[in-house]
Amino acid sequence: MSQHLETGPETLGGDPTDYVQLLTPEGVRVEHPDYSLDPSPELLRCFYRDMTLTRRIDVEATALQRHGELGIWAQLLGQEAAQIGAARALAPQDFVFPTYREHGVAWVRGVDPLKLLGLFRGSDQGSWDPAEHNFGLYTIVIGAQTLHATGYAMGMQRDGVVGTGDPQRDTAVVAHFGDGASSQGDVNEAFVFAASYQAPVVFFCQNNQWAISEPIERQSRIPLYHRAEGFGFPGVRVDGNDVLATYAVMKQALQRAREGGGPTLIEAYTYRMGAHTTTDDPTRYRLDDDVQRWKLKDPIARVEVLLRRNGYADDEFFARVQQEADGLGAHLREGCRALPDPSPLAGFDRVYAEQTEELAAQRDEYAGYLASFEGAN
Numbered sequence: 001m002s003q004h005l006e007t008g009p010e011t012l013g014g015d016p017t018d019y020v021q022l023l024t025p026e027g028v029r030v031e032h033p034d035y036s037l038d039p040s041p042e043l044l045r046c047f048y049r050d051m052t053l054t055r056r057i058d059v060e061a062t063a064l065q066r067h068g069e070l071g072i073w074a075q076l077l078g079q080e081a082a083q084i085g086a087a088r089a090l091a092p093q094d095f096v097f098p099t100y101r102e103h104g105v106a107w108v109r110g111v112d113p114l115k116l117l118g119l120f121r122g123s124d125q126g127s128w129d130p131a132e133h134n135f136g137l138y139t140i141v142i143g144a145q146t147l148h149a150t151g152y153a154m155g156m157q158r159d160g161v162v163g164t165g166d167p168q169r170d171t172a173v174v175a176h177f178g179d180g181a182s183s184q185g186d187v188n189e190a191f192v193f194a195a196s197y198q199a200p201v202v203f204f205c206q207n208n209q210w211a212i213s214e215p216i217e218r219q220s221r222i223p224l225y226h227r228a229e230g231f232g233f234p235g236v237r238v239d240g241n242d243v244l245a246t247y248a249v250m251k252q253a254l255q256r257a258r259e260g261g262g263p264t265l266i267e268a269y270t271y272r273m274g275a276h277t278t279t280d281d282p283t284r285y286r287l288d289d290d291v292q293r294w295k296l297k298d299p300i301a302r303v304e305v306l307l308r309r310n311g312y313a314d315d316e317f318f319a320r321v322q323q324e325a326d327g328l329g330a331h332l333r334e335g336c337r338a339l340p341d342p343s344p345l346a347g348f349d350r351v352y353a354e355q356t357e358e359l360a361a362q363r364d365e366y367a368g369y370l371a372s373f374e375g376a377n
């Protein structure tokens with residue numbers, strides 16, 4: 001604890017506000033020389049709606065876990081702008097490799113949030129089809145998906161869908177990971193391969209300041225985005241609570257990747273407002289003062305101010321989104337409780353794309369064993 005207090009991010013991580021910002025916490029638009037953006041009122045309303053509904057998914061799931069309906073839940077509270085900005089910048093053909101907290105990205109990619117609940121309830125082992133959404137399965141082994149993403153990106157190069165000049169075809173790949181994962185060997189190996197092959201991958205790190213109870217300043221002596229330079233590709237830090245900035249920075253990095261310009265590391269500087277997961281008690285290792293300070297940087301409130309101040313949205317719009325959120329909440333509460341229990345045999349179906357003889361025999365044996373209990377009472 002004392003080490004954290006003596007050496008905050010301000011000293012070890014560089015100036016935390018040395019980042020790309022286009023919308024201040026007060027809802028004021030600011031310009032950045034490298035990232036000009038002129039978002040339509042429609043896009044701004046879309047950001048607000050996405051973030052509000054994503055937050056509601058998170059709130060409902062947390063409550064459902066507390067009611068014993070989910071085994072565990074990983075909250076995203078506070079990280080909505082980082083995820084929605086990053087996801088709205090994607091082209092349909094881009095492929096995303098998430099970690100376990102990317103509920104906002106899942107939402108934008110069209111994954112039914114009930115499927116997220118199914119995963120955390122244990123009623124489904126995979127839940128959604130990655131090919132249907134161009135959105136991979138959640139990865140618990142931190143950092144592993146950066147290697148999967150890099151390998152996939154190298155595959156895109158070999159498939160000839162990078163740098164063709166056709167915007168409908170050129171493809172980029174995104175790897176989401178956290179500040180804690182940046183210490184993993186996998187992530188550093190992914191950086192090496194991505195740089196060597198100029199792979200079309202964007203490494204999107206949500207630096208939410210904590211790897212469970214481990215503060216970022218114990219993981220890195222320099223700002224994380226500076227690490228990219230040592231691997232030979234650009235790194236940029238963005239205000240992760242600013243959906244406009246995240247969107248603009250991500251758009252540029254994705255474009256660069258699709259055109260064959262190679263990887264980029266984006267460090268979205270944000271804060272995990274909730275616990276690491278519902279099994280964690282953050283009051284044991286962090287100060288409430290910090291949480292209160294970050295509350296003032298809320299990602300949704302600043303977009304609401306911008307919308308209202310410019311007359312881009314009225315009370316009716318906000319009431320409508322609220323109503324939609326309430327409907328989504330009810331859908332999740334009812335839907336979660338109604339999720340069917342999984343078949344004990346389902347695990348056998350997901351091991352290989354095509355069933356092997358040996359596994360089929362094991363499945364049959366197990367089915368027979370289960371059947372032996374039928375009518376036992």
Ligand SMILES: Cc1ncc(C[n+]2csc(CCOP(=O)(O)OP(=O)(O)O)c2C)c(N)n1
Nearest residue numbers: 101140141142178179180181208210211212
């Ligand atoms: C390879 C591996 N080591 C350890 C863990 C245990 N673990 C789960 S989450 C976590 C911290 C991850 O922190 P970060 O990468 O910052 O992501 P965040 O959870 O904050 O989004 C750790 C160490 C794990 N899942 N995988």
